[in-house]
Amino acid sequence: MEHIKLSIDKSLDFVSKEEIFKFEESSKKHLISLHEGTGKGNDFVGWVDLPSRITEAELNDIEATAKSLKDKVEVLVVVGIGGSYLGAKAVNDALAHSFDHLNSGDENPLVLYAGQNISEDYLYELTDILKSIEFGICVISKSGTTTEPAIAFRLLKEMLEEQVGKEEARERIVAITDESKGALRTLADQEGYKTFVIPDNVGGRYSVLTPVGLLPIAVAGHDIKALVNGAKSMQDYSVAASFEENPALLYAATRNALYQKGKGIEILANYNPKLHNVAEWWKQLYGESEGKENKGIFPASVDFTSDLHSMGQYIQEGQRNIFETVISVAKPNHTVLIPEDKDNLDKLNYLAGKRVDEVNKMAELGTQLAHVDGGVPNLKIEMPQLNEFYLGELLYFFEIACGVSGYILDVNPFDQPGVEAYKSNMFALLEKPGFEEESAKIKERL
Numbered sequence: 490m491e492h493i494k495l496s497i498d499k500s501l502d503f504v505s506k507e508e509i510f511k512f513e514e515s516s517k518k519h520l521i522s523l524h525e526g527t528g529k530g531n532d533f534v535g536w537v538d539l540p541s542r543i544t545e546a547e548l549n550d551i552e553a554t555a556k557s558l559k560d561k562v563e564v565l566v567v568v569g570i571g572g573s574y575l576g577a578k579a580v581n582d583a584l585a586h587s588f589d590h591l592n593s594g595d596e597n598p599l600v601l602y603a604g605q606n607i608s609e610d611y612l613y614e615l616t617d618i619l620k621s622i623e624f625g626i627c628v629i630s631k632s633g634t635t636t637e638p639a640i641a642f643r644l645l646k647e648m649l650e651e652q653v654g655k656e657e658a659r660e661r662i663v664a665i666t667d668e669s670k671g672a673l674r675t676l677a678d679q680e681g682y683k684t685f686v687i688p689d690n691v692g693g694r695y696s697v698l699t700p701v702g703l704l705p706i707a708v709a710g711h712d713i714k715a716l717v718n719g720a721k722s723m724q725d726y727s728v729a730a731s732f733e734e735n736p737a738l739l740y741a742a743t744r745n746a747l748y749q750k751g752k753g754i755e756i757l758a759n760y761n762p763k764l765h766n767v768a769e770w771w772k773q774l775y776g777e778s779e780g781k782e783n784k785g786i787f788p789a790s791v792d793f794t795s796d797l798h799s800m801g802q803y804i805q806e807g808q809r810n811i812f813e814t815v816i817s818v819a820k821p822n823h824t825v826l827i828p829e830d831k832d833n834l835d836k837l838n839y840l841a842g843k844r845v846d847e848v849n850k851m852a853e854l855g856t857q858l859a860h861v862d863g864g865v866p867n868l869k870i871e872m873p874q875l876n877e878f879y880l881g882e883l884l885y886f887f888e889i890a891c892g893v894s895g896y897i898l899d900v901n902p903f904d905q906p907g908v909e910a911y912k913s914n915m916f917a918l919l920e921k922p923g924f925e926e927e928s929a930k931i932k933e934r935l
């Protein structure tokens with residue numbers, strides 16, 4: 490069985506093998522404490538064995554719900570923010586036809602997203618376009634009280650009820666939330682929506698392999714059983730493999746060794762735009778997990794080769810506090826050959842007959858070497874192919890590595906206390922009942 494692979498050789502000019510291997514014992518210990526639930530934030534490690542724990546019956550229930558939505562709607566709007574939509578978007582965009590919106594032959598509903606911003610124009614345009622479309626809603630909020638999705642859901646629910654009537658709307662709304670607490674749970678129970686539970690011990694950013702990610706992925710027509718199998722394969726491999734062969738432990742150790750050498754920014758790069766939103770998901774995972782107590786690597790991302798023509802300059806010659814992790818897909822899913830041209834005005838005939846991917850791979854290798862020469866350590870994660878199975882491996886790899894890496898950094902990788910600061914200011918400014926004191930204080934600052 491082939492797995493995703495990590496190579497660290499292009500970082501060894503900057504950090505020695507000894508400096509990386511000094512984390513061998515601690516990373517193994519942290520992996521065990523994640524599995525045994527003995528580390529910091531241990532009430533949120535329910536995701537660690539999720540791939541092996543999720544049952545066939547649970548997956549069948551998700552698939553059956555997806556099927557009944559597919560039979561009714563052309564568009565499913567996933568309403569959620571942060572971990573309540575990023576995993577689904579990452580997988581759906583990685584697997585979808587790049588021009589899905591023009592692909593009228595697709596029998597699966599188009600999945601759109603709302604509740605991840607508070608833009609009035611976004612909501613106007615979304616509700617405007619949905620007026621003539623059969624749509625359904627999958628509303629996702631673990632707490633059930635997050636402002637952004639609550640506003641979007643209020644608007645979309647009202648609109649759907651007006652469009653198809655309350656009874657039919659009930660059939661087209663699925664809520665994914667806490668088992669017993671929160672406003673969304675109360676509403677879903679009152680209205681009689683189909684619901685799925687986000688387990689108590691799984692935080693939003695680690696929830697992609699729960700119904701939070703799986704339902705929207707199944708609605709988009711992707712194979713959630715293969716995705717979970719891939720995650721399970723990485724779960725097993727990350728427990729069994731030696732440190733040197735273990736992509737998750739080695740990644741956690743290498744990035745911490747680089748961090749200790751002053752490399753405080755990690756740029757996740759891809760050479761396939763389908764992976765853009767995998768990087769968005771990864772940024773939340775690592776940013777919320779590690780950025781605390783005035784510590785942590787800042788997670789950034791680029792899409793290559795596009796961004797070589799913008800951010801490439803900075804990466805090559807800017808401040809030397811960065812390292813790069815490249816996700817490389819070994820084998821594309823399609824073949825396109827560069828054609829011969831008799832006039833050859835663009836002087837491209839030397840490439841005629843070659844696959845486009847060969848050029849992409851040389852751009853990747855050339856860039857890695859250039860960036861290393863420019864003082865940027867490079868790590869490479871190689872996926873054999875872009876499909877459900879290897880995406881499952883990739884997601885679990887990043888999750889387990891994040892838990893280990895957070896423990897190496899000695900933070901709780903499962904809380905996010907810093908996210909509350911903006912919320913409390915926003916509530917004070919909006920004069921939310923209960924925030925009277927904060928309102929008075931914040932007004933003095935304006």
Ligand SMILES: O=P(O)(O)OC[C@H]1O[C@](O)(CO)[C@@H](O)[C@@H]1O
Pocket residue numbers: 570571572573629630631632633634635638693694777905908
């Ligand atoms: O699912 P909820 O409770 O609406 O939260 C959404 C997101 O908001 C946060 O709590 C804070 O950003 C994230 O951790 C979470 O993914």
